[in-house]
Amino acid sequence: MSQHYACISFDFDAMSGLVARGLTTPTPVSRGEFGAIAIPRILDLLKRYEITASFFIPGVVIGTYPKECELILAAGHEIGHHGWTHVPPANLTPQEEEDGLVRGMETIRKLTGNVPRGYRSPSWDLSNSTVELLLRHGFLYESSMMGNDHEPYRVRQGDVVLVDEPMQFGKTTSLIELPISWTLDDFPHFEYLRVGQSLAPGLQNATGVLENWVNDFEYMSQTCDWGILTYTCHPYVIGRGHRMIMLEKLFEALQEKDAKFITLEQGARLYDQRSPFNA
Structure with missing residues (x-):
């Protein structure tokens, strides 16, 4: 029997992502603060649709908003690791x-x-x-890469990437990838952001984004018997009124298409059962 899953995930960054970009003045900080306003709205919506979601939260945000994080935990949602700060690991020393x-x-x-x-x-x-590092510290899965759309896979280690030679793939590890995509992330569609000479225009119509998000699930349903599609939202982005309406319409549309809602950890364990790691 075919089964198609949807993982609804939230990156509760608050102001940490903006601060990591050097935006520490009052207005960008207040922009991130809206995430705390959005959390109760999101939790209420998830409760009404009986959806258990995955929240990835930087350590500094847990320290800044302990009450909101306790609400997420009390509602039964998964809490995953999203760095201590929001500085990308590629910008850090080992x-x-x-x-x-x-x-x-x-x-x-x-x-x-x-x-x-x-x-x-x-x-x-x-x-x-x-x-x-993730293997050393016992992580089951990670969700930051884009090598597939709705099929989890095992993460490689030790790739050699050269500009002028064919790529050399490293060994496959036990770490499970729950793939993501910028197309299924709310931030690039909706957020207007200026950093230096860089401009992210955002501010797209939510109806068009909804159509894309529903169609990606429809494509998975049409082309495979089993799959997991992961959506990524940020409370201070998706929590605005018209986008909350879009999120509710997404839940309704996915339910009509017989989606089964699971957390990313549940998805990783399902994949592990289907495709046990063979070292």
């Missing part, structure tokens, strides 16, 4: 990355009573050390 990984793990353990099993890189930019 030691800085491991120190932040451990600090974030301990913060989540204090909040939930358990170490996180899933990791999502800030800005979806892993370093050459990330996979080794």
Whole structure:
């Protein structure tokens, strides 16, 4: 029997992603603050549709908004690792990355009573050390790469990437990838952002984004018997009124298409059962 899953995930960055880009003045900080306003709205919507979601939260945000994080936990949602800060691992030294990984793990353990099993890189930019660190610290899965759309896979380690030679693929590890895509992320569609000479225009019509998101699930349903599609939202982005309406319409459309909603950890475990790791 065919089965198609939808993972609804939220990166509760608050102001940390903006601060990591050097935007520390009052207005960008307040922009991130809206994430805390959006959390109760999102939790209420998830409850009404009986959806359990995955929230990836930087350690600094757990420290800044403990009450909101406790609400997420009390509602039964997964809390995954999203760095200590929102600085991309590719911009850190290996030691800085491991120190932040451990600090974030301990913060989540204090909040939930358990170490996180899933990791999502800030800005979806892993370093050459990330996979080794995740394996060393016992992570089951990660969700920052784009090598597939609705089929999880095992992460490689030790790729050699050269500009003027064919790529040399590294060895396959036990770490499970729950792939993502910028097309299924709310930020590039909706957020207007200026950093230096760079401009992200955003501000797209939510109806068109909804159509794309529903059609990606429809394509998965038409082309495979089993698959997991992961959607990524940010509370301070998706929490605005017209986008909350879009999110509710997404839930309705996916339910009409017989989607089964699961967390990313549940998705990783399902994949692990279907395709056990063979070293």
